[in-house]
Amino acid sequence: MRRVFIDGLLADEIKISGTDGHHIMHVLRAKIGQKLVVVDSSQTIAEAEIIAFANGEITLKCLKQMNANTEAPIEVVLAQCLPKADKMDFIAQKAVELGVSSIVPVISTNCVVKYDAAKQIARRTKWQKIADEAAKQCGRTIQPVVEPIVRLKEVLENLDSDIVAFICYEGRADVPIRDFLRHNTARRFFVLIGPEGGFTPEEVELCLKNGVRTVTMGPRILRSETASLVAVSLVMYENGDLGGRSL
Incomplete structure (x- = not known):
């Protein structure tokens, strides 16, 4: 069933409009009686049925709540230094499928792409x-946030004290991942991945000064978009998600 997120809490009747309403009506061509999965702002999930279309708005009747929370037992933030071309599109899509809670696009020294303020937005x-x-598509019960593009120094200076942060860096690794x-x-991890040109030695030192550990994922150098998804997958697996070991 198609999944839709709503602001506010579930009610007996739910109104859907805007982009979601347009997509359901005009792209999916939904019909009266069709069922949807609705997730509210408290992550409560319900099965609902379309009962009316009017003035660009869909009315749903809430049928029953569902016990179908699909979130990981941990929180993972992916901080991705900006890659070339449209690789960030792919990374954002797959990272959400893997279960990240948020994505932070980062500007570092070796980022090739340069966005002005309008382009960043x-x-x-x-x-x-x-x-x-x-x-x-993948049945999440939250909508992960893509944060504003930010410079590496600012990211590091604003790390929460209770989050475990690491970078995958082939030049210096404390320990295998x-x-x-x-x-x-x-229960909270911050995964920082460099751009195609990697981190500079100065950036690595800045990471270390701010409590970020360096780890290795093996003897091969991975592309930026590969490294980010492998690292997130390993964090999830080792903490009981993605069919990983029980904790």
């Missing part, structure tokens, strides 16, 4: 739309 809007669609994850009982 447009790109973020595009990535958020991709993330929203991915959340609906598996060992690092298996010796951490944290």
